[in-house]
Amino acid sequence: MQYVRGMLARQPLLMLLEDLQWADDSSLDLVAHLVSEIPNAALLIVGAARPALFERRPNWGEGQEAYSLLELKALSKRATRSLVEEILQKAAELPEALRELIVEAAEGNPYYVEELIKMLIEDGVIERGESQWQVRVERLAEVRVPPTLTAVLQARLDALPQGEKAVLQRASVVGRQFWDSVVGELAGDAEEVIEVGPLLGALRERELVFQREQSAFADAREYTFKHNILRDVTYETVLRKLRRRYHAQVAGWLEAHAGERLGEYLRVIARHYELAAEALKAAQYLQRAGDEAYKVGSLGDARDCFHHALELLPAGYEAQRATLLVRMGEALDRLGELSAAEERLEQGLSLAERVADRAVEAAALAALGHVAYMRGSCDVGERHARTCLELGRECGDMRGQAQAAVLLSMILIRRGEGDQAERWAEEGLSLYDRIGDRQGVGTALNCLGMMSLVRWDLDRAAQYCHENLALCEEIGDRVGTSRALNDLGEVARKQGDYGQARACYERTLAISSETGNAEMHAIAVINLGMVYLAQVEDGEAWRCLCQGLRESIAMQAKPLALYVLAVMAQLCVRAGEPQRAGELLGVVLHHPSTDSEALEEAQPALEALREAMPPEELEAVLARGAELDLEQVVGEILAGNETSDA
Incomplete structure (x- = not known):
């Protein structure tokens, strides 16, 4: 983000993105994040994708003001004829039979047109001269036109000299992008390492591959297949036995050459090991990729990596399986999938107990405690946290102790026990700092900021929030960044700076949408509703609160839902609906999952009803609400x- 901002400070920027259907979710999220974070910049992003993109991400980009979709249709016959004439403009004479043969076969596919013409050149039907091309009409009758683009590409591959074909096949195992160094090192049982430079030069002349000006690896030239379809067709011609050997060699080459950028290639290496039938190594790299994705807030990617690693992990590696189950549970927790998270965490805890891995036990208990906290079962959450703390102390696991301390702080804040909450947050901060876990330091700072907000010590809260924001932005923790921004919004809202508060909440919403952090998204939209409430924009406030209520209930976060009902009661009082307001307050005041913040937020409506209703009537309506199901x-x-929206 800072790099893009720096470029935009000097000049307008155009970004061209090809084959977005192959982009992972993190890359797609980054593009959306750029647009939302710098909406007024002189930035144009043009992306090309096949329909498969919208099968996977049907709503990607939708709803953003700057977004527009242009669907490209197949070329008409007239346009296809124009393309043929453009490509063959050097031909002294373009026979009608040749032009129509290409037009009819292409069916509007421009790539087919290009490849068929190149096939005809390689077959000698079209001869290229320096200034003029010749069409050998006598050979035209012998031409067998492949019926599909795949068949055209296959025909071109079959016509290649053996050396060029072998290099192209090896390159296809590396991927759409490849490097001459690794292609030159690939060899099967009876194959020798070959000099690939001249052969790649010949393939460039045939426009099957292109060389990039810059390479990701300093000691290798980088190339790319002209089209991913060409790469796929070539890959299918590689013998399965050789594929496995090549994939293992590619994985080893990337391990040896990635250096400090290894994190960028973890999933790529994992995929090569998977295709090499080395499942254990693939699972290990997927776990590392999931850990890296979780750190930067790519929660969906993290979940998918852990899930795939579990699928690949061979039997007998129970300690690693326990870790993967817990890590997947943690990702699911942040995604708001609490039931699925609980299931994975319970499985991981049971397995960790069986293999006596105390650190994984502690991590599972801390995450289960957070799930219970989200659901409003603070007693269960505290029990898990204290067991985690004991385990951490027994086995010297400082991270487990830190996780337990921060969780206890969160639970005590919810109960309104400020002094104890602050003590545990400071304990967590000290422990995370000692082990160098900067992401953990951010979570402890977040608790201290929350505690200051509850006490209305806004200057101190702002100090903690700014420190947390700077840290999270520095380490690339987007979940932590969204939390810090939301808390800064709370500081601004309590100070009456509603414009600043709204800006912070909107940034939080944008980041949370990208990361998939359901908890933070729900909190931010609820807080945005609070701004509208303060500005007496009751319609907008009700809309935001309904959205927050829907999201809270969807992830079983009862304390959040009860907080929303307390705020809605205030809107009902304003709207002249005291009975409805009283019933909502009855639900809030008597529900076991109601926390101190919801009780505090219920007070304005409760005071208004005390002035508007006789005591016995208020008592009756509150009692009626207490009997209602949340x-x-x-x-x-x-x-x-x-119904009202409709």
């Missing part, structure tokens, strides 16, 4: 909101 109340509110 999920049913939420369902009725959301159904009513959908």
